[in-house]
Amino acid sequence: MKLATTLALLGAAGLSSAHYTFPALIANGNTTEDWQYVRMTANHYSHGPVTDVTSNDIRCWTDSSVDHTAETYSVAAGSKVGFTVNPDISHPGPLQFYMAKVPDGKTAANFEGAGQVWFKIFGQGPTINSTGLTWPSEEKKEVFVTLPESLPSGEYLLRVEHIALHGAGSKGGAQFYIACSQLKVTGGGNGNPSPKVALPGAYKATDPGILINIYYPTPTNYTLPGPAVWSG
Ligand SMILES: *[C@@H]1O[C@H](CO)[C@@H](O)[C@H](O)[C@H]1NC(C)=O
Numbered sequence: 001m002k003l004a005t006t007l008a009l010l011g012a013a014g015l016s017s018a019h020y021t022f023p024a025l026i027a028n029g030n031t032t033e034d035w036q037y038v039r040m041t042a043n044h045y046s047h048g049p050v051t052d053v054t055s056n057d058i059r060c061w062t063d064s065s066v067d068h069t070a071e072t073y074s075v076a077a078g079s080k081v082g083f084t085v086n087p088d089i090s091h092p093g094p095l096q097f098y099m100a101k102v103p104d105g106k107t108a109a110n111f112e113g114a115g116q117v118w119f120k121i122f123g124q125g126p127t128i129n130s131t132g133l134t135w136p137s138e139e140k141k142e143v144f145v146t147l148p149e150s151l152p153s154g155e156y157l158l159r160v161e162h163i164a165l166h167g168a169g170s171k172g173g174a175q176f177y178i179a180c181s182q183l184k185v186t187g188g189g190n191g192n193p194s195p196k197v198a199l200p201g202a203y204k205a206t207d208p209g210i211l212i213n214i215y216y217p218t219p220t221n222y223t224l225p226g227p228a229v230w231s232g
């Protein structure tokens with residue numbers, strides 16, 4: 001019994017070391033405290049993934065089990081922001097960033113991100129050659145995106161997403177690692193972010209970029225899941 005428990009714990013530790021979280025916002029050149037401007041995700045301890053794209057967890061992975069009192073960070077439109085990765089992106093797959101503008105009557109601190117409010121500002125697939133797929137985000141300890149200059153000023157949620165595809169050859173095998181930061185964008189423009197999608201809603205388990213064997217036969221193309229990127 002004791003041995004079995006020890007082995008189970010070792011097994012869990014081994015698994016979690018292959019997973020990752022995005023705990024800290026990087027903005028204005030500063031790395032902030034873990035979970036200070038990023039909503040604590042339900043995997044903050046396990047580091048495990050979301051695998052059900054129809055679950056509310058696919059949005060920001062905050063639920064009643066976690067502290068939901070992150071602060072809101074002011075950044076200028078057009079500036080570079082990012083997230084730390086704990087410990088690093090240890091699986092192959094695409095990196096994407098989405099944003100949702102906080103509606104009137106809400107703040108970034110209390111907006112849940114429900115409805116058709118999410119637009120994509122960055123999507124990074126693989127480079128592909130005859131030997132296979134290479135994912136630029138793999139092994140990264142920090143990931144970054146530049147906020148569009150024409151993004152209207154106001155409060156937003158910024159959602160980072162890395163989809164691990166090493167087991168994605170069977171349905172439900174893709175692993176979603178996600179987090180949402182709370183931002184107040186200043187000095188923005190009058191762009192009209194589009195298209196907007198709901199999360200959950202934007203993805204199906206059978207999307208070609210979600211249900212895919214990335215190893216064999218070697219894919220000749222890759223289609224990022226979700227809407228087109230709004231580039232501002
Ligand atoms: C953030 O970075 C700027 C320079 O990039 C620096 O002036 C400022 O003191 C930093 N703030 C904190 C809280 O570290």
Ligand SMILES: *[C@@H]1O[C@H](CO)[C@@H](O)[C@H](O)[C@H]1NC(C)=O
Pocket residue numbers: 129130131132134
């Ligand atoms: C394919 O791409 C990988 C990663 O960039 C590189 O190491 C490898 O040499 C490339 N193979 C060919 C045949 O170009």
Ligand SMILES: *[C@@H]1O[C@H](CO)[C@@H](O)[C@H](O)[C@H]1NC(C)=O
Pocket residue numbers: 218219220221222
């Ligand atoms: C993309 O890859 C799939 C499967 O490998 C293939 O059937 C399809 O023709 C490819 N599409 C393009 C545009 O190359």
Ligand SMILES: [Cu+2]
Pocket residue numbers: 015017018019020091
């Ligand atoms: Cu993992």
